[in-house]
Amino acid sequence: MTDKKKVAILWLGSCGGCDETIVDINELILGVVNSVDLVLWPIALDFKYHHIEKMADGEIALGIINGHVRNSDHAEMAKLMRQKSQVILAFGACACFGGTPGLANLRSKEDIFRWVYQEAPTVINPKGVCPQTTTRVDGKELTLPEMFESVHSLDHVIDVDYYLPGCPPPPYLVLKAITAFLENTLPAKGSSLASHKALCDTCPRNASKPNKVAITEIKRIHEVEADPTKCFLSQGIICMGPATRSGCGESCININIPCRGCFGHIELVADSGAKFLSGLASMIDAEDEAGLEKISDQVRDTMGYLYRFSLPISIMNQKRLQSDEVKSDD
Amino acid sequence: MKEKEPKIVCFSCRFSWGYLVSEEEIAARLENWIPIICTGKIDPVHILTAFRQGADGVLILGCPEGDCHYQDGNIEARKRITLLYNVLKSYGIERERLKLHLGADPEGKTMPQLIKEMTDTVRKLGPRSGDTTTQKKSATRTK
Ligand code: SF4
Ligand code: SF4
Numbered sequence: 001m002t003d004k005k006k007v008a009i010l011w012l013g014s015c016g017g018c019d020e021t022i023v024d025i026n027e028l029i030l031g032v033v034n035s036v037d038l039v040l041w042p043i044a045l046d047f048k049y050h051h052i053e054k055m056a057d058g059e060i061a062l063g064i065i066n067g068h069v070r071n072s073d074h075a076e077m078a079k080l081m082r083q084k085s086q087v088i089l090a091f092g093a094c095a096c097f098g099g100t101p102g103l104a105n106l107r108s109k110e111d112i113f114r115w116v117y118q119e120a121p122t123v124i125n126p127k128g129v130c131p132q133t134t135t136r137v138d139g140k141e142l143t144l145p146e147m148f149e150s151v152h153s154l155d156h157v158i159d160v161d162y163y164l165p166g167c168p169p170p171p172y173l174v175l176k177a178i179t180a181f182l183e184n185t186l187p188a189k190g191s192s193l194a195s196h197k198a199l200c201d202t203c204p205r206n207a208s209k210p211n212k213v214a215i216t217e218i219k220r221i222h223e224v225e226a227d228p229t230k231c232f233l234s235q236g237i238i239c240m241g242p243a244t245r246s247g248c249g250e251s252c253i254n255i256n257i258p259c260r261g262c263f264g265h266i267e268l269v270a271d272s273g274a275k276f277l278s279g280l281a282s283m284i285d286a287e288d289e290a291g292l293e294k295i296s297d298q299v300r301d302t303m304g305y306l307y308r309f310s311l312p313i314s315i316m317n318q319k320r321l322q323s324d325e326v327k328s329d330d
Numbered sequence: 331m332k333e334k335e336p337k338i339v340c341f342s343c344r345f346s347w348g349y350l351v352s353e354e355e356i357a358a359r360l361e362n363w364i365p366i367i368c369t370g371k372i373d374p375v376h377i378l379t380a381f382r383q384g385a386d387g388v389l390i391l392g393c394p395e396g397d398c399h400y401q402d403g404n405i406e407a408r409k410r411i412t413l414l415y416n417v418l419k420s421y422g423i424e425r426e427r428l429k430l431h432l433g434a435d436p437e438g439k440t441m442p443q444l445i446k447e448m449t450d451t452v453r454k455l456g457p458r459s460g461d462t463t464t465q466k467k468s469a470t471r472t473k
Contacts, residue, residue, distance in 0.1 A: 274375045278373050284409050289412075296415070303420045
């Protein structure tokens with residue numbers, strides 16, 4: 001028997017990047033692995049879900065969950081982890097806010113199935129085969145998880161104790177979070193384990209930002225040779241820094257790419273996309289209404305800018321998982 | 331079954347709209363009316379929240395151009411609204427459902443009429459494409 005704290009790492013609708021960032025702690029991970037008892041980590045270790053089912057409630061000290069919730073399997077696993085864990089950490093932009101997959105919420109589930117199994121130009125499916133939750137093959141019943149109407153952040157499905165944003169979270173923040181957990185220095189429940197400032201407040205280009213930014217034309221980053229020393233917004237390039245939590249280490253800014261918002265909103269902001277839109281509007285410098293329309297048209301893919309990582313928690317889109325979405329809940 | 335009367339939420343700036351009469355008097359004539367000080371105060375968050383809570387249309391009454399008590403709050407509002415149209419479109423909400431009207435009416439007598447006109451416009455569009463959170467109707471593919 002060991003008295004090490006039990007830690008479980010689980011992926012739901014995930015690309016694997018969040019697991020990779022844990023591996024990227026490099027040799028320091030060995031220290032972490034030595035000080036905890038890892039009971040689940042599907043991407044790296046061979047443990048089975050039924051081992052978790054057999055554990056006592058609250059037996060896991062820390063449950064780390066990455067990825068979004070889109071189907072009944074994700075929801076079931078999330079609920080199991082909640083039941084067995086004392087502390088749940090939503091890890092990465094998908095678990096925290098729904099992440100990039102959340103942009104799928106601009107389409108209905110039917111639309112997505114139609115496109116993927118019928119209409120996409122690369123699809124040849126004359127029989128119209130489409131996955132079903134239950135299929136009979138040779139007298140046996142096969143089942144698949146049910147896809148929900150929309151993508152959900154983890155806290156739409158279970159109670160979440162802490163949030164570690166990022167796409168993925170940088171290794172130094174992962175290490176900081178795990179250390180805080182091991183040393184019992186985690187902040188108040190519900191906190192984000194990243195900075196409490198906006199990215200602009202920590203951005204090295206902030207000093208170059210004029211008091212009043214006046215945008216007369218919006219350009220896309222690939223269309224111009226951006227000045228690597230000047231604030232992107234002052235160059236007419238959309239940068240989500242004003243509405244995004246800091247803590248990433250300015251990794252995009254440092255390679256001359258504007259912020260896309262993967263650290264999500266700052267405390268008390270209800271909808272960071274709407275907030276950013278408000279700020280952007282005030283920077284627009286147009287002669288008249290026609291000029292204003294023209295600049296507005298230059299914002300290509302508005303939703304992709306405003307809600308790249310956060311559509312499922314936006315004002316218009318957010319909703320907790322409805323029980324009627326889960327048809328086979330009983 | 332009779333079609334439901336469209337719900338219009340109206341924000342109006344107190345400086346140009348109905349400042350000669352009491353708020354109670356205007357409120358008695360208008361449903362879902364929100365008096366504010368300066369349209370520059372209205373954030374996209376407020377407009378989206380109105381739609382989220384079931385508004386079929388949002389009408390914003392601001393002061394005439396050049397007449398804002400805070401210099402350019404009405405122009406700020408216009409900029410926000412123009413950008414917000416792109417967002418609404420993605421949710422399948424037609425442009426006509428959000429309108430900024432700049433003008434002045436100290437007694438607020440024309441407000442019911444302006445709301446009625448907006449109601450008529452919105453009625454012609456038909457019901458809003460369902461609850462935006464579970465859009466059945468496919469929104470146009472964004473540009
Ligand atoms: S807008 Fe972007 S480039 Fe400008 S200061 Fe903020 S984070 Fe830096
Ligand atoms: S600059 Fe923005 S998008 Fe890039 S890593 Fe930081 S928070 Fe994420």
